[in-house]
Amino acid sequence: MMLLNKNMIAHLGMIGLGAGILWGIAPSPVQANDRSVLCSNRQMTTQVALTTPEYFAAICSRGYLDQSTGCYVPTEYYYVGQSRSTKETLTVPRGIIEVSQQPPITIYKATERINTYQIATSGPQTREPWTSLSIFENGRRIYHHKVNDYLGDRQCRPQYQPVPIPSSSFTLPFPKFEPIPEPKLVPFPKIPPSLTLPLPNLYLPQRSDKTIEGYSRQIAANPNNLKAYFARGNRYYDLKRYQEAIADYKQVIRLKPNHAISHFNQGVSYYRANNPKEALVSFEAAIAHALVSDPQSPLLAMFYNNLGIVQRDQLPIAQASSVFLEAIKINPNYALSYYNRGLLIQSFRGNELAIADYTKAIKLSPLFVMAYLNRGRAYYDYDSTASDYAVNTVNALTGAAIDNTKNYQQAIADYTAATNIDPTNALAYFQRGIVHYRMKNYDQAIADFTQAITLDNNYLDAYTNLGIVYAEGKKDYGRAIFYFGRTKEKNPQYAPSYYNLAVGYAALTPKDSGLIDAYYKKAIALDRQYESDYHKDLSQQHYAFQDDYELIPALAEIIVPSDPLTSRKKT
The missing domain is CATH 1.25.40.10 (Tetratricopeptide repeat domain)
Incomplete structure (x- = not known):
């Protein structure tokens, strides 16, 4: 579930909106040998640091010197980032470390509210060392930059065996x-096992619970304060208080009936509150108002995507699939529409067509873990699909054996790709x-x-x-x-x-x-x-x-x- 504001959309549009976007040549990375300014300014030691076109990022640590070995032993990790454009910094404590042995990958991550900031690095002995910065929102990757270099120095640091x-x-x-x-x-x-791939501005100020009181005071002073209703609804949504969010979005719609995004946000809130019937009505209203006010809006692809999600259990497969096709027509590079259409087709055992859609989603979003997992299952189930019925019938009549080895190997390759992305x-x-x-x-x-x-x-x-x-x-x-x-x-x-x-x-x-x-x-x-x-x-x-x-x-x-x-x- 993706939470963006207007400034965020502009920012992400500048860097390329979409999961798993890899950048080209980047400025020289900041080497991780206790020289990162982000860490030294906080009297901390640098674990790993790098520069991307948008951010300076580092994993810093506090620790102690082990007198018996002479090694520095980190005991607490922090993510520290700085926007290269605004110079704003963000420090997230309570970082954790994950180590995978095969392939050798070290992952540092720190989470604050719905956002997780992650720096991953391969072992220095790997054939093609690399370091990457990723940002997740609600478990979905929204930013990724990879540097083809190993930037960490893990000598004398504890390893999980x-x-x-x-x-x-x-x-x-x-x-x-x-x-x-x-x-x-x-x-x-x-x-959390929510390997979705949505995407926020790294340095968007976090909204606190106290803002609900502030918005409520604004509404008390002016019962027609549309902005306050909308902002409070957003905050209720953040807190998973969906009914209260719905009530505030209704107030926005009361004041401005053709506000498409409020209809859409209301629909998502209904969807999260397990009310697909009302979600369907809200998404249809969002599409209708958007087509009138701005028929070229790129948001329409997202609107149709969500409409397809709630319709997939209510309509015949061809009709439900056509909604995702509409989203693809509006934005051919929208990976979620291909993924969701593949999911719909696969649920009806159309594995061959589902594989094609998952493949397209992966091409657009190479780190889309869920697409790898579902495509792997489609390969695994391939010999029993409806689309292969004729082939299976011929094999049964002729006595030929169905050799599914190749499909099994492709399934293993997809599951392996998923474990490499998320160990x-x-x-x-x-x-x-x-x-x-x-x-x-x-x-x-x-x-x-x-x-x-x-x-x-x-x-x-x-x-x-x-x-x-x-x-x-x-x-x-x-x-x-x-x-x-x-x-x-x-x-x-x-x-x-x-x-x-x-x-x-x-x-x-x-x-x-x-x-x-x-x-x-x-x-x-x-x-x-x-x-x-x-x-x-x-x-x-x-x-x-x-x-x-x-x-x-x-x-x-x-x-x-x-x-x-x-x-x-x-x-």
Whole structure:
């Protein structure tokens, strides 16, 4: 969801509005060897710093000198930035560090309200070292600049090291063996799983809660103060107080019925408040007023994009898809419209067409993580799509086997791209693990499911699949039972854990019928789908592999100009 003001739009228009824009030749970067003015002026040490055409940016730290090693040890990180045009500075404390081993990437990030400022750098030993500055709003990348150079100096700085999974050590028959201790997990910091890609002015002054009181006083003094209603509505939206935001946008519309952006913001607020019917009415009103007041407005693409989002569950696919096509006609470089149309088509198993749309979205926005994830799934599902029905039918009639290896490899490539962009995305590792499992690449599948658990210690499906890979791929039933048991401990109502424990014990200790039967009955009590497998021949039973996948949802944006009365003048 994108929050912009008028000045922001002008600024982003100057640098290029869109996610993942890479710049050309930049001024010489500021080297990170304790010489960054941004850090030294604050009596801090420079971790990494660089210059982009728009900003000076640095990660600064406070720390201490370890007398035993002679190394500087940072204990607290800060993001410090300065606008090259306005010279305004911004300091964001509570920075965190994330380290990925393969590929070697160090990411520093600091978050303030809805904005996250991130500097990432590759290891100095990589073939093509690089450093980048990225800015996110509500998890969506809105600015990116990459310098082809390694600018950090991490000598004597703590590194996160991956903890290997303990080797299997069981004494059969069960239950006399000692249980495996749970692997220690790499301490990756938690981040919201909202890998959307929207974009704000880096140095827009943050609005505080007190401004609501200020706007309310202005409204009390003048009940027709349109600007105060609009600004207060924006602030309510920031705080996720959507009903109050809607009420204020209604007041703006009462005073100026044809104000398209207020209709649009009201629609997004309804959408966030789970009221798609009213959101649809508001988006249609925004489009109608914009077509009258400024039919060439670039905002119309965004208006149609959101209209398509709320219509996709209410209209036939062709009609809903045409709304996104309208957005694309208005702005052929609007990546979200291609992405959302692909999402709609993929939900109807039209994977071939969806892949084309995701590919276009990625071309326009190379760091669009969600597009990689959904395209990877489309490749993975490619052999069962409606568009391939004729091919599959021919193969069935002729006895030819469907070779999906190439599509699997393309899916793996997309999931790998997603992990390179965001090494903390557990879903990307989980989905890649599924593909490796289908290809019988069991070691790679184990590594991916383990990493998903490392990133999300409560990822039940990853525990489940990890156990299944050990059972089916390694015939290590004891370790499989250990991971099935972990899911049961974390969620006693998770039916697959009991079913898989029954199958696992049937393989490990087939004579222990009482325990096996108890787990079967518990699984059936939680989910009747397992009833058909009860009392089957053991050789016919299969583990409950978790391959459920919901497409990552469509994206909506919100525009909040600081001056709600102005519109783009016609020339």
